[in-house]
Amino acid sequence: MKKFDFSINGNKYHVSVKDIEDNIATVEVNGTPYTIEIEQEVKKVKTPKLVRQEVKPKPGEGHIVKKASAGGHQILAPLPGSIFKVMAKEGDAVKKGDTLLIMEAMKMENNVMADKDGIVKEVKVKEGDAVLQSDVLMVIE
Structure with missing residues (x-):
């Protein structure tokens, strides 16, 4: 202006x-x-104008549907990072303090440990997955 x-x-x-x-x-x-x-000859612009068609979302696109957990105690990601190694698999019996998985965050390896005794009911991540803070990693029953 x-x-x-x-x-x-x-x-x-x-x-x-x-x-x-x-x-x-x-x-x-x-x-x-x-x-x-303005009364003057219109100059031709060398730069083409970008004309886009309106983007129409497909049915169901853009809506995230979260699955409810089937119960049990959830093990949450303590901070954002990526899963380095999964130590426990479904059906394993774990005790309080056992290392369930190792995640890499801020260029450091962090052990995620069980905070109660139980059986691993569900493993929601695999090695290489990126997770955010408070994402569900495992469910212990």
Whole structure:
């Protein structure tokens, strides 16, 4: 946007040029908007204009459906990172303090341990998966 101050026959005008497209300009003179036509030959622009079609979402696209857990105690990711190694598999009996998996976060390996005794009912991640903080990693029954 460009601003100009004009003085015509002793009257002062504050003009703001908002937009110019082809030979049509949108300006504001002393706070009043105007659409004006510029009387000059329209220059051809070498840069093509990008015209896109409207994107129509497919049915069901964009909606995340979370599956409810079948119960049990959830082991959550303590911080964002990636799964380095899964130590326990479904059906394994674990005790409080056993290492269930190792995750890499902030260039360090972190052990994720069981916080109660039980049997691993469900493993929700595999090696190489990226997880966010509080994502469910395993379910212990």
